[in-house]
Amino acid sequence: MYCGSRTGNNSLFTEAAVQVGHWIGQRGGQLVYGGGKNGLMGTVADATQAAGGRVVGIIPKSLVEKEHANHACDELIVVDTMHERKHLMAERAQAFLALPGGIGTFEELFEVWTWRQLGYHDKPVGLLNVSGYYDGLLGFLQTGVTSGFMSEWQMGLLHISTAHNEVLNALQLHAGH
Numbered sequence: 001m002y003c004g005s006r007t008g009n010n011s012l013f014t015e016a017a018v019q020v021g022h023w024i025g026q027r028g029g030q031l032v033y034g035g036g037k038n039g040l041m042g043t044v045a046d047a048t049q050a051a052g053g054r055v056v057g058i059i060p061k062s063l064v065e066k067e068h069a070n071h072a073c074d075e076l077i078v079v080d081t082m083h084e085r086k087h088l089m090a091e092r093a094q095a096f097l098a099l100p101g102g103i104g105t106f107e108e109l110f111e112v113w114t115w116r117q118l119g120y121h122d123k124p125v126g127l128l129n130v131s132g133y134y135d136g137l138l139g140f141l142q143t144g145v146t147s148g149f150m151s152e153w154q155m156g157l158l159h160i161s162t163a164h165n166e167v168l169n170a171l172q173l174h175a176g177h
């Protein structure tokens with residue numbers, strides 16, 4: 001799960017993060033995330049555990065204080081570098097989902113999406129477009145297609161929905177294939 005270390009200024013962002021955490025927890029699932037207590041990251045982790053799920057947090061040691069490492073994680077892994085964090089998160093996850101967030105979220109989403117189209121992994125990648133937060137980005141990505149820099153196939157590798165159930169069901173369906 002990739003999402004903001006802040007909550008943003010619309011309560012629907014937090015609501016969506018809670019719904020995602022509950023969806024995972026209610027299915028006895030496991031959340032793999034950046035290991036922080038702040039923002040939507042902390043919200044998803046708390047909601048997952050509250051609904052009975054397991055939470056794995058992976059955080060670089062330099063961010064343990066800054067991002068308020070979540071010691072309530074069932075498994076908190078402190079790694080040396082950001083690269084290790086991303087690598088381990090990608091290895092431990094069965095699917096990737098981005099919620100609203102900032103530049104850290106964007107970077108991580110684009111990385112796993114590009115890795116997918118290059119065949120570095122075959123795990124599904126999703127984007128939960130809460131309250132139109134990603135409308136501008138999705139419009140620009142379409143410009144990438146119409147301008148001939150991106151293909152419809154690449155766009156099709158990203159599962160996009162405004163509804164948490166829809167995107168999570170799609171990721172579950174495609175995980176492990």
Ligand code: AMP
Pocket residue numbers: 003004005006034036063067082086101102103104105106107108
């Ligand atoms: P943000 O979306 O900016 O609030 O950040 C969400 C998470 O992404 C935080 O845990 C950041 O530490 C993380 N992050 C920030 N920059 C990067 C990066 N270059 N690569 C991977 N994760 C990052």
